[in-house]
Amino acid sequence: MKEFKRSVFIMILLLFTIIFSSAFYFSVFSKTQTDLKKETFKYLLNEVIDISKNIENYNKGMGDFKTVLKNNPLIRTNYNNFLNTFITANLKNIFIVYKDKNSKFFKVLADGSKNPLDRFEFDEKFEPRFKNKWYEVLRNKKPIYFRNSIEGIWYTFLYPVIKDSKVVDYIIVIDFSTKPVLFIEKNLKSLRKLFMSYVAIIIWIIIVLAGFIFYDLRRENEMKKLLKKVQEFNLSLQKKVNEEVQKSREKDKQLILQSRLALMGELLSMIAHQWRQPLNVIAGVVNNMQLDLEFDEIDKKKLKEYNEKLKNTIKYLSQTIDDFRKFYREDKQKELCDVNELIEEVVNMIKPSINNKKIGLKLKLNCKKPVKVLKNEFKQVILNIIKNAEDILIEREIKNPYIIIKTFECDNKCVIEINDNGGGVALQIKDEIFKPYFTTKDEKNGTGLGLYMSKNIIEKRLNGVLSVYNNENGAVFRIELEVEDEYKRDQGNN
Amino acid sequence: MKKILLLFISLGILLAFSNEERFLFERLFQSLFNKKIIKIYTNKEGAKLIKKSRILKIVFTCDKADLILGIVDINCSKPVFVLNYYIYKNNSNVLGAFYWRKGRPQLRLRKNIIKKYKLNLSKDFEDFLE
Structure with missing residues (x-):
């Protein structure tokens, strides 16, 4: 202005x-x-x-x-x-x-x-x-x-x-x-006309120039106003984006929780399988103790032996409870972990259930480099993938079903591959399986959130890659995680 | 361009003067004859001067005329008014003359001829009497 x-x-x-x-x-x-x-x-x-x-x-x-x-x-x-x-x-x-x-x-x-x-x-x-x-x-x-x-x-x-x-x-x-005077007058008149024309042209040029300048300034002002509007719009857009991102994060959290709750049923079944054998052991011990009492064959040594057996079994039951409780704890920050150990923990939890369904489980854990992960979320992913494999093997009634879990190192990355012999993922749904609420299971067994959450956890929270491909036997879920920087640095120094 | 301009100015002046002459004749002859319409017997030169006049009527016989304007080749006892100084000077019977000298109109009237024809003259023209 x-x-x-x-x-x-x-x-x-x-x-x-x-x-x-x-x-x-x-x-x-x-x-x-x-x-x-x-x-x-x-x-x-x-x-x-x-x-x-x-x-x-x-x-x-x-x-x-x-x-x-x-x-x-x-x-x-x-x-x-x-x-x-x-x-x-x-x-x-x-x-x-x-x-x-x-x-x-x-x-x-x-x-x-x-x-x-x-x-x-x-x-x-x-x-x-x-x-x-x-x-x-x-x-x-x-x-x-x-x-x-x-x-x-x-x-x-x-x-x-x-x-x-x-x-x-x-x-x-x-x-x-007086012709000379008239002659001079005539020439002076021409000169005056020329002068007037010159002045008129200059005034005209100034007016045109002024017009252009005013037009330019007006346009500049309009541009400034537009720019201001755009900036304001950008700010409001940024605000909206932030709000939406926040909402999305909240939604993700809710989804994680939802998917965990969905897993709860599975876990209860696993706990039941886990507890069946120790409870049988306790029942056997109690039965033996009763028989020994009836036949008066009980002595200190036997009592000590029973006591030790009961203590170990109860400890095992308690450990099982602790393991499942840990699973539901929220990870506050990433920790440097051995991927193989985390996989073994998951396998321990799910093994009884898998064994019960007569599914073979093979582990080939060769990744020795630690990765920084949110432990429970990583375990949730592994559990999800194994459970999906288990479900598909049962659903498709595969003969000699098995699940192979491999870990290995590749280009400073720790790669985890979970492979089953369930026949693989149909090509037409290959891109769909990671989308939310997509499921091939019936309503009782599937929420459609498992793989979506798994991909979210691996790619957004753990900065890794989760992909799927089919081999000759079935589907292979591949997780790639960056090896921890310090480890890389140490390796570089060595 | 200058020549064309001068030609136009000269023509304008001539027209202006021809009108001037006509008005002068109308006033003078009306004063002399004390009539509204004056019949004039004239030659080509005189006819040119008075042809547009509504007061001065050109007649084609001297008998019907009140005045002869210019030199005409006929014996007629009507008063004569000429348009040339030398004719006026050399003919003492001529009533008067109108001619130009150096762009200046000149009027001469003879008192004795006016008396002879028993004509009147208004005071406006007394200055030109000889």
């Missing part, structure tokens, strides 16, 4: 400067024009005055001029010829008139004209136009000039010759042209 006001101010200042300077130059020009015209006219007039004075002086040399002319026709002719010598393009007529006191007419003494039809005769009566001017000369005895009837082109100059410093003896009349 400030720039706009400044530009407007500069433009107005410039415009006024041009207008005022033009007015100043125009007034100077007009004055020069007037002066030039006046000076040129004055020059012409001076020339006429000089001629009149020359004629007067010449006439004085003739003595009593009027009497000489009256008495001598030859001298009259010669004198007319003499006057004729003064006639030029700018001096049209030269003649001499006088007026007797008693006469009401002016009379002509001599005429320099060569044209007989236009030449005054000697003593011819003469009726002048603008009589007042002529009488004024007789009265004031001073030369006078005035514009003749031929507008602007001819002026008449009356030069009175005084006799004895008292009366006007005769008047020398010269009609002279």
Whole structure:
């Protein structure tokens, strides 16, 4: 806005400067024009005055001029010829008139004209136009000039010759042209027109320039406004994105929880399988103890042995509970872990269930490098994949079903592959299985969240990659996790 | 261009003067004859000057005319008004003359001829009487 006001101010200042300077130059020009015209006219007039004075002086040399002319026709002719010598393009007529006191007419003494039809005769009566001017000369005895009837082109100059410093003896009349003045005036007019055109063009250019500048400034302002709007929009968008990200994270957390709860049923079944054998052991021990009591065969040694067996079994049961409880604990931060150990923990939990379903489980754990993971979330992923394999093997009623879990190192990555012989994932759903709420199981057994959460955990929270491909036997779920940086550094140093 | 301009100015002046002459004749002849319509017997030169006049009517026989304008080759006892100084000067029977000298119109009237034809003259023209 400030720039706009400044530009407007500069433009107005410039415009006024041009207008005022033009007015100043125009007034100077007009004055020069007037002066030039006046000076040129004055020059012409001076020339006429000089001629009149020359004629007067010449006439004085003739003595009593009027009497000489009256008495001598030859001298009259010669004198007319003499006057004729003064006639030029700018001096049209030269003649001499006088007026007797008693006469009401002016009379002509001599005429320099060569044209007989236009030449005054000697003593011819003469009726002048603008009589007042002529009488004024007789009265004031001073030369006078005035514009003749031929507008602007001819002026008449009356030069009175005084006799004895008292009366006007005769008047020398010269009609002279003001063509040089007109010529100058015409040229000056052209020059003024040119000057005016130049000023008009400059003013026009300034106005156009001002228009462009105003347009540009207006556009700039509009652009600034738009930019501001865009920035505001970006900010609000950023805010919305942040809000949505936050919501998404919350949703992910909820999904993790949901999927864990879904796993709970599975886990209860696993606990049941885990507990069946130790409970059988406890029951056997209790039964043996009862039989020994009935047959009175119990002694300290046997009691100690039973006690030890019961203690170990109860410890095992307690350990099992601890293992499952740990699974539901939320990981606060990543820890450096041995992937193989985590896999073994999961396998221990699920093994009874798998064994019960007569599914073979093989472990080939060769990744010796530690990775930094959220333990329970990683275990949840492994458990999910194994459970899916187990479900598909049962569903498809595969003969000699098995699950192979491999870990190995590849390009500073720890790779985990879980392979079953369930026939693999159909190609048309290969890209769909990681999407939320996608499931091939019936409503009771599947939520459609397991693999989606697994992918989320591996890729977003553990910065790894989870993918699937089919081999000749079945599906292979492949997890790639970055080996811990420190380990890499240590390896580099070594 | 300059020449064309001058030609136009000259034509304008001539037209202006021809009107001036016509008005002068109308006023003068109305004053002399004390009539609204004055019948003029004239030559080509005179006809040119008065042909547009509603007061001065051109007639084709001298008998019907009040005045002869210019020189006509006929014996007629009507007053004659000429358009040339030298004709006026050399013919004492001529009533008056109108001619140009150096762009200035000149009018001359003879008192004795006016009296002879028992004509009137308004005071406006008394200055031109000889």
